Amino acid sequence: MDFFTYHDFTMYTKGAAYLLMAATLLGILGFWLFLTERDEDKLIK
């Protein structure tokens, strides 16, 4: 993708970063649920 001004560049990269941050929040939430889902289970050595 071509950028002709610094504004274009930051619009594009910041926009991508904000979308990614939203995905990060959802991803970490899902990961936490996956991580803690079976906390009652017993230990396997």
Add this chain to the structure above:
Amino acid sequence: MSGEHAPSTPVAEERASLLTPFNIVTGLIVLVGLILTVLRFTKGLAGVTNLSDNNPWGIWISFDLLCGVALAAGGYTTSAACYVFGMKRYHAAVRPAILTAFLGYALVVFALHYDVGRPWRLPYPIFYSPGPTSVLFEVGLCVFLYLIVLFLEWTPSALEWLRQKRWRNLMVRMTLALTIFGVVLSTMHQSSLGALFLIAPSKLHPLWYSSYLPVFFFISSIAAGLSMVIFEGTLSHRYLHDKMDAHYLEGHDQVALGFGRGAAIVLVVYFFLKLVGLALDNNWHYLLTGYGAMYAVELLGFVALPALLYAVGVREKNLKVIRWAAVLTVLGIVLNRFNVSWFAFNWHLPAAERYFPSWMEVAVSLYIVTVGLLIFRFIATRMPIFHEHPDFKETEPEEEEPHEHEPRPHPQSFGH
């Protein structure tokens, strides 16, 4: 040898056991290391290294310093978890972690002498000609102060061994202050090691160069510290089992589960932050190059995969999976520090001018790791590291009785 849970070996048996494969191999490595030390300090850097004006930092910085500091992060993570966040169930892991960190930092300073030379000038940057505007000065000052903090945090073990009750009690009373000071110093210099590379945007490949390098270094050091505690605990459990008492063994599995959970979260956060770093610099197109493949291996194979393995291990309460995740994470941190300071550094240079270490540089690094291993073994077999000294017991009597290695019946209490 002290402590009723750590039976001493008779002198005759000790003498007979001197010629073990371990002692022979480590003895040879130390011998070669000593010869190379003489060569280094008599013939200079050119006598033993492939360093040049283009590549003034080699494997001694990449491995001994950057990896050494990151992998010694178990000291501040464990003591912070136990004393600052009040997770007393990890108390058994504190002393081994502090000892590992203390030796790790001491060996970082020791290894730096090989790079810098003229060891008698070691105090100069702190006391004689400080450069307070330099990031490197901040790293040096923090490592200097943190080494003192780690030494003070380790002294209770030595003072118990020497039966210096009054001094030991004084040092124990300073634990919380030392821990807080240690966390502050670690936060500063772990991130500053990444900040060192901010000065070289044209030399470091864009996939690794980011204005968030200090954040990446700091967050990855937490994962490295947690993983090293699990990794080191696994090795100690295997080779120093007879030095461990019921209190340590009881807490061992809980430490793996709790730290595995923490490492999983930290790695996932680190993974997403790395992606955000890519997005902010719009470096996606580099992913389709050779360096992109290396970056993908680092990020997917040594960050995302161990995070997933940790999560599966914690979820299934499977310690084997957690231990493998710890190994992968430790290797991943080593790969990351190598990538930043070596593989992806000076990436514009033609292959003939790129740095590759001489066998003597590798041997010196191996020698330094071996020295650390020998000192760790010397201390752990003599001082109360994996067991409580009988004269200084702190655990409740009812916690002392069971000698079985079974974890507590409520694994959900392992969580944060």
